[in-house]
Amino acid sequence: MLFHWVRIFRLICLYFALYFENSTTQRAFAFMHNGNVVVLFIADINGKSGLAIASRFLPELIKKYSPTIVIANGENAADGKGLTEKIAQSYFDLGINVITGGNHTWDNPGIYEVWKKNLAALRPANYPPQNPGRGGMIYSCPSGLRIGIINLQGRTFMATIDCPFQKADQMIDDMRRETKVIFVDFHAEATAEKMTMGWYLDGRVSAVVGTHTHVQTADERILPGGTAYITDAGMTGPIDSVIGMKTDVAIRRFVRQVPARYVPAEGNERLCGVVVEIDPQTGKASRIDRLSIQ
Ligand SMILES: [Fe+2]
Numbered sequence: 001m002l003f004h005w006v007r008i009f010r011l012i013c014l015y016f017a018l019y020f021e022n023s024t025t026q027r028a029f030a031f032m033h034n035g036n037v038v039v040l041f042i043a044d045i046n047g048k049s050g051l052a053i054a055s056r057f058l059p060e061l062i063k064k065y066s067p068t069i070v071i072a073n074g075e076n077a078a079d080g081k082g083l084t085e086k087i088a089q090s091y092f093d094l095g096i097n098v099i100t101g102g103n104h105t106w107d108n109p110g111i112y113e114v115w116k117k118n119l120a121a122l123r124p125a126n127y128p129p130q131n132p133g134r135g136g137m138i139y140s141c142p143s144g145l146r147i148g149i150i151n152l153q154g155r156t157f158m159a160t161i162d163c164p165f166q167k168a169d170q171m172i173d174d175m176r177r178e179t180k181v182i183f184v185d186f187h188a189e190a191t192a193e194k195m196t197m198g199w200y201l202d203g204r205v206s207a208v209v210g211t212h213t214h215v216q217t218a219d220e221r222i223l224p225g226g227t228a229y230i231t232d233a234g235m236t237g238p239i240d241s242v243i244g245m246k247t248d249v250a251i252r253r254f255v256r257q258v259p260a261r262y263v264p265a266e267g268n269e270r271l272c273g274v275v276v277e278i279d280p281q282t283g284k285a286s287r288i289d290r291l292s293i294q
């Protein structure tokens with residue numbers, strides 16, 4: 001008799017567990033999909049191990065958020081240095097729609113093939129204009145909605161390329177004639193330069209997401225003008241490393257102060273990024289969530 005009641009009690013517990021799990025999922029789904037654009041951004045995917053962790057989690061994330069667009073930074077795709085056509089294709093096969101870049105984009109000559117074929121892979125727009133590649137594009141969704149993506153690079157503690165602020169002004173003016181939904185990947189070293197870009201573009205773009213430092217910051221917010229902002233989205237790759245590099249190589253470089261060849265680390269990987277929700281009519285963001293999963 002007691003056994004019988006224990007079974008009934010267990011069934012009741014199971015029913016409530018399933019009910020609450022379901023209703024939570026549905027609430028999250030409804031919140032993210034009331035006609036709004038959802039951008040899933042994956043932070044700097046570092047080498048093979050970064051691709052492995054992205055392959056493991058992306059199908060789950062795409063199922064969970066049903067993103068309108070998936071953007072990933074691929075400046076470290078080829079063993080930490082640049083991007084090749086083959087790797088770009090494997091990113092697209094995973095459901096990534098647009099790949100952004102950074103200072104390391106130029107490290108692998110394979111990138112020139114990517115650009116020759118006009119694949120959806122960007123590099124920072126404010127490199128001198130004699131260079132190949134493009135720093136912005138409009139992505140057309142199957143629904144007809146258009147999303148602008150701009151890739152810029154900072155100049156503090158980095159190469160002194162053209163002004164990212166002036167370049168942003170030019171590009172945003174052009175893009176806003178076609179769409180109000182504009183996502184900016186600002187690849188920069190200095191926190192102050194990234195924050196300045198966020199405030200400079202507040203109200204004119206939907207999101208300013210920082211990349212490059214490989215360490216996720218906890219300052220995600222919606223600025224007063226409706227721009228989603230985070231100083232750095234982090235890295236998708238091994239965390240038992242120095243920003244993706246093997247720790248013994250980093251120690252040799254910093255302790256001895258002589259060059260040592262970069263060797264990508266592996267193991268104990270984490271996927272980092274953000275999810276941004278945007279009103280397609282106004283281009284204003286209503287939500288930014290950090291992703292950091294292992
Ligand atoms: Fe990077």
Ligand SMILES: [Fe+2]
Binds near residue numbers: 102103187211213
């Ligand atoms: Fe970088």
